[in-house]
Amino acid sequence: MQTWFNPARGLEEAIASLSSLEADFRPDVRIADPRFGDFQANGVLPYAKARKANPRALATELVSKLRGNDAFAGLSIDIAGPGFINFVLSPAYLLNWMGDYKTGADLARGLAASGSHETVVVDYSSPNTAKEMHVGHIRSTVIGETLARLLAIRGDKVIRDNHIGDWGTQFGMLIWAVKNENYDLDHPGENVIGELQDLYAKGYAHYKESDEAAAKVREELVKLQNGDAENLAIWEKITSASKGAFDKIYARLDIHFDLTLGESFYRDKVERIYRELTETGLAVESDGALVVFHPEHKRFATQPFIIRKADGASNYATTDLATILYRVEELGATDIIYVVDSRQSDHFEQLFLTVEKWFKAKGYRLPRLRHVSFGTVLGENGKPFKTKEGGTVKLRDLLDEAVERSLTIVTTKNPDLPEVEKRQIAEAVGVGSVRYADLSQNRTSDYVFSWDKMLALEGNTAPYLLYAVARIRSIFRKAELAPGQGEEGALPFETPEELALAKKLAAFGPAMDAVFGDLRPHLLANYLFELSGTFSSFYNANRVMGEAAPVKARRLILCARTLAVMETGMNLLGLRVLERM
RNA sequence: GUGGCAGUAGCUCAGUUGGAUAGAGCAGCGGUCUUCUAAACCGCAGGCCCCGGGUUCGAAUCCCGGCUGCCACGCCA
Numbered sequence: 001m002q003t004w005f006n007p008a009r010g011l012e013e014a015i016a017s018l019s020s021l022e023a024d025f026r027p028d029v030r031i032a033d034p035r036f037g038d039f040q041a042n043g044v045l046p047y048a049k050a051r052k053a054n055p056r057a058l059a060t061e062l063v064s065k066l067r068g069n070d071a072f073a074g075l076s077i078d079i080a081g082p083g084f085i086n087f088v089l090s091p092a093y094l095l096n097w098m099g100d101y102k103t104g105a106d107l108a109r110g111l112a113a114s115g116s117h118e119t120v121v122v123d124y125s126s127p128n129t130a131k132e133m134h135v136g137h138i139r140s141t142v143i144g145e146t147l148a149r150l151l152a153i154r155g156d157k158v159i160r161d162n163h164i165g166d167w168g169t170q171f172g173m174l175i176w177a178v179k180n181e182n183y184d185l186d187h188p189g190e191n192v193i194g195e196l197q198d199l200y201a202k203g204y205a206h207y208k209e210s211d212e213a214a215a216k217v218r219e220e221l222v223k224l225q226n227g228d229a230e231n232l233a234i235w236e237k238i239t240s241a242s243k244g245a246f247d248k249i250y251a252r253l254d255i256h257f258d259l260t261l262g263e264s265f266y267r268d269k270v271e272r273i274y275r276e277l278t279e280t281g282l283a284v285e286s287d288g289a290l291v292v293f294h295p296e297h298k299r300f301a302t303q304p305f306i307i308r309k310a311d312g313a314s315n316y317a318t319t320d321l322a323t324i325l326y327r328v329e330e331l332g333a334t335d336i337i338y339v340v341d342s343r344q345s346d347h348f349e350q351l352f353l354t355v356e357k358w359f360k361a362k363g364y365r366l367p368r369l370r371h372v373s374f375g376t377v378l379g380e381n382g383k384p385f386k387t388k389e390g391g392t393v394k395l396r397d398l399l400d401e402a403v404e405r406s407l408t409i410v411t412t413k414n415p416d417l418p419e420v421e422k423r424q425i426a427e428a429v430g431v432g433s434v435r436y437a438d439l440s441q442n443r444t445s446d447y448v449f450s451w452d453k454m455l456a457l458e459g460n461t462a463p464y465l466l467y468a469v470a471r472i473r474s475i476f477r478k479a480e481l482a483p484g485q486g487e488e489g490a491l492p493f494e495t496p497e498e499l500a501l502a503k504k505l506a507a508f509g510p511a512m513d514a515v516f517g518d519l520r521p522h523l524l525a526n527y528l529f530e531l532s533g534t535f536s537s538f539y540n541a542n543r544v545m546g547e548a549a550p551v552k553a554r555r556l557i558l559c560a561r562t563l564a565v566m567e568t569g570m571n572l573l574g575l576r577v578l579e580r581m
Numbered sequence: 582g583u584g585g586c587a588g589u590a591g592c593u594c595a596g597u598u599g600g601a602u603a604g605a606g607c608a609g610c611g612g613u614c615u616u617c618u619a620a621a622c623c624g625c626a627g628g629c630c631c632c633g634g635g636u637u638c639g640a641a642u643c644c645c646g647g648c649u650g651c652c653a654c655g656c657c658a
Contacts, residue, residue, distance in 0.1 A: 008597095030597065042600060049638075081601060082638060128658080165658065263658090289656055299584055299654075309656045316658050345585065346653055375586080376652075413620060429620090441594070445587070446651070453593075458620065459606040460594090467620050475617050514597045526595065529605085533622095540613090540622045559617095581620075 001074045003097045005110030006509025008039055011087060014071045015041060019062055024050075031510055037078075037086030038503055044083045055083030091492035094502040098557050102484060104568045108153050111512055115154035118368075121161055121327050122148045124339035125255070128165035129242035129262070130174055130196040133249050134392035135385060135449055139374045142435050142574060143443055144339035145255045146521045147372065149572045154516065159258050159331055163323065164246075166239050166262035172221030173203025175234050179220075180206070185237040192241045225267070225313070239264075249395055252431060254574055266322040270314045273307065273321045280361040282354065283307060292354050305350040320351050321358075328367055335368045337519070342373035342444065372519050375446035385449045393449070402455050403430030409457060410581065417580065428576045430455075432462035439573050440525035460529045462575055465566065468532035468539075470581045472563045475544050475556075477579075483560040490553035497538040498558060504534045505561050508569075521573065528569045535562050 004010025008029045015027040028043035048055035059079045066072045074093030124144020152158045177199040207217045224231040277283035283290050288310030294300035307317045327333040348371035359366045379385040407426035437454045457463045511527035544555040
């Protein structure tokens with residue numbers, strides 16, 4: 001019996017190839033409401049509608065062809081209502097599926113089969129140097145990391161690039177303050193970033209004091225940009241200290257970049273941008289600045305895309321243009337994804353429009369450009385997030401708090417575990433909870449920050465998934481078997497809980513298709529939450545140990561496959577799985 | 582003003598791109614540990630899908646018009 005890794009896709013293709021309908025017929029197979037079946041094909045309805053035909057008759061004709069075909073041997077098929085075609089996977093089919101897709105590697109293979117194998121740059125996290133990472137950075141960082149992992153498992157060549165803000169106007173103030181305070185960058189204190197942030201605040205205050213003071217601050221920036229050795233040395237030390245602080249957070253979140261090419265990397269690449277955009281006629285002078293207008297666009301006909309400021313300096317539009325060129329020419333990117341806050345959607349729309357015209361004029365290969373946007377982190381009052389003191393919550397503090405709360409709980413629930421293991425569990429649960437709180441929500445909606453919500457440990461949260469995995473691990477530990485062992489002689493699934501779990505596992509492929517459709521990780525989180533729930537119901541209703549051999553074997557199969565799917569999915573979300581908790 | 586995003590159960594949110602009787606979690610009520618981890622499971626209750634039109638076999642979803650909230654819009658990123 002033939003099985004499809006992704007039954008929805010398999011059905012889609014098999015139905016299309018067997019039907020004698022015209023080419024515009026799309027079977028439109030999707031997961032069905034369990035009351036009607038496992039999958040349903042709805043495509044005959046719109047097809048019949050377009051031709052004023054009887055959908056029920058068309059469905060009947062189509063189904064008679066499917067029934068005689070080997071590909072549909074393990075499925076029951078029927079027609080309901082106006083022409084829905086419902087499919088139910090047989091227990092034997094499900095058992096076969098479990099035999100074909102056993103391990104994480106099998107699942108990865110199944111996923112990669114439908115990938116397009118691009119070279120894709122994922123641009124995410126992108127904090128500013130000399131500043132502490134705060135809750136505002138968490139979304140880009142964890143969503144970007146998950147997208148990178150998703151694309152990689154689908155078979156893309158992924159290049160993770162941390163486009164840090166290391167060349168902005170903040171350096172004028174920072175350098176001025178470092179000099180004014182005689183801050184010793186070679187022997188910084190414990191909390192370098194905190195101190196740098198204080199220095200920045202002093203520089204900023206000075207900048208605001210008077211015109212003369214502002215001029216001095218600007219002078220430091222100009223010196224830096226002109227390559228002044230002393231200022232460059234200060235800048236380098238600040239950058240290096242900042243990267244060190246970022247790396248601590250990244251290590252904790254298990255995030256790894258292939259490249260960290262910040263804005264400063266492109267500082268000698270902006271002249272070409274000015275030249276090419278001017279010579280292609282895209283950029284024009286306006287109020288002393290060099291800008292791009294898009295006459296065909298309702299707003300961008302008058303809302304400029306400023307690529308060189310009136311004072312001659314570059315800005316982020318310039319470096320973003322240079323960055324795209326670099327990624328295409330030097331990295332071979334066919335696809336570039338920006339994981340950035342939705343407030344910058346105008347910027348990206350202008351950027352992409354400009355690149356399209358520029359690349360077309362120069363005959364450069366145009367990559368696929370996508371802005372994967374996400375909502376803003378808001379406070380409880382619905383305004384952009386600030387603490388009561390007007391500051392931001394540091395990512396470090398958030399993670400520490402989460403781990404502390406988790407430690408309290410693990411100590412209560414499982415007091416006999418060794419201290420070291422309790423701490424490991426608390427770290428995985430705490431950090432995982434913060435991360436999952438973000439990933440389980442639709443990225444496009446705004447995010448209301450709340451300690452309780454971020455650190456919740458029940459319901460649709462990381463611990464719920466981790467707990468399901470720990471229970472499976474525990475079964476194998478008690479059975480003294482490795483996952484994958486003890487499966488011989490299994491009979492097809494029988495109980496409602498077994499069947500529900502088996503079907504949920506076979507729905508992994510369709511769930512992942514939805515995730516890739518619009519790059520929405522929360523659909524993976526939803527799926528894993530549902531899988532955990534289905535497993536928990538199974539666990540409570542059907543014992544594994546102590547059952548007759550054929551029953552035990554088939555339940556061990558379900559445990560092992562659930563484990564493989566959970567581990568694969570959780571790894572994509574960046575959650576570390578646990579043996580016990 | 583122009584444009585974008587959003588409005589679904591008391592609260593927080595899903596809703597597979599137009600499919601069948603709109604779903605979860607939390608909070609509430611009731612039940613389940615001598616048996617593989619009760620961080621769990623089972624059940625009950627909870628709805629003007631912002632409002633009004635339209636499109637069609639079918640609309641939370643698409644179109645038009647409103648209302649409300651948030652965001653962006655010349656030299657910050």
